[in-house]
Amino acid sequence: MAGCLVLPLARPASASFQDEKPGEAQSGDIPPMNEDKPIPEGCWFKKIHISFGKQTESTEPIRLKGEYEFENTSGADQEITLLTSSCKCQELELFVNGEKQSLEKKLDVQQSLKEPIKVPKGASGTVKLVFDVSGPAGQRTGFIQVNTTDSKMPTFNLTVDAAIDAAFLVEPPLVDLGKMSPVEAKPWSVKVRCMLDGEWELAEKPLDPITPGISIESVAVGTDERGKFYEIKGVYGPNLDEGALGGNLLFKTNREGRNVLVGVRAEVKSKVHLTPGFFSLNRFKRADGCEDTVYIWPNDVANEEIAVDHVEVVESNCKEGGIDYEIVPPTPLDPAKGVVDVEIPRRTEGGIPAHKLWRIRVHVKPGLELEGVARRLSTTIKVHFKGDGMVPKTVRFNGFPY
Structure with a gap:
């Protein structure tokens, strides 16, 4: 609990006690x-x-x-x-x-x-x-x-x-690493001082569980003009989950019931928006084939650029060569026409500038053959991007050829 939040749950009625008397709001x-x-x-x-x-x-x-x-x-x-x-x-x-x-x-x-x-x-x-x-x-x-x-x-x-x-002073009180990409790694450090009298010690490792992505590099004791301190050095990342916010570390001390809490915060965001992450081709004629489109653009569409590198087929029950994946790059910006927005199916927040929008066209070829006795097409692909700090995006789709 962060503390007692002083908010009245019921508004006091007028009392016989006059203003500024004890007990009256x-x-x-x-x-x-x-x-x-x-x-x-x-x-x-x-x-x-x-x-x-x-x-x-x-x-x-x-x-x-x-x-x-x-x-x-x-x-x-x-x-x-x-x-x-x-x-x-x-x-x-x-x-x-x-x-x-x-x-x-x-x-x-x-x-x-x-x-x-x-x-x-x-x-x-x-x-x-x-x-x-x-x-x-x-x-x-x-x-x-x-x-x-x-x-x-x-x-x-x-x-x-x-x-x-405070039993212990942690400097800084909260490590703020700001915005990070999922593949990024940032070092951090804090100094811990005891505010109580007497000798004190800090454990070399935090108690379990440790937040995924946080690692401890060292816990070293030192002294300065303010006295004894411990310096904890660590790293947050890489291989972070998109949407991760950091976590807390709890270090035991030799003071009964008084341990040290170290907070590490970050905002882990993907640079890429992809939709749909799953789609169904529903029923389609095997002889005709079918297609659908995956749309990709930078989350910070005003300031960032992205580039699709390749599509990897992770898992599929269709025979090799039955599906093509066409990477369609953005339409170059025409200064004469200015920015042209493209409406994205099932998206209500408005269009995406055509010069920032990538597409993956999924072409199921006529005569699709599935492995074994399967009747439902099931496929998982990963879209890979160029540049550092870019995490592949997964797309899954199915369909029912007849």
């Missing part, structure tokens, strides 16, 4: 923390803010427990109609006169309790909180909204906070 939004503020008159709660202070970052869960005690001081029987937290990182339990209450909610915008909880005159109770502050260093804040039938406390927000101090 300002401008109908996120309430300020109640720390060091007096408890308003008519408030049931003996404590309106819990500060867990500084906690040390850990890769193990950090779940902090606290309690808000209350007493119905209104002089009459009342009900709690809503009890909700600002974040899933807060788990709540409610006890009235020592008995645990059901917090099942209605499926409505306000997230009201399915059954209001009766709080007799003079009854005491406790809201128990488990505050999950697992994740990276930073400030955590949250609130718990309580709605009652007491006119002096129709709605009130209890607040909570904690400060998570």
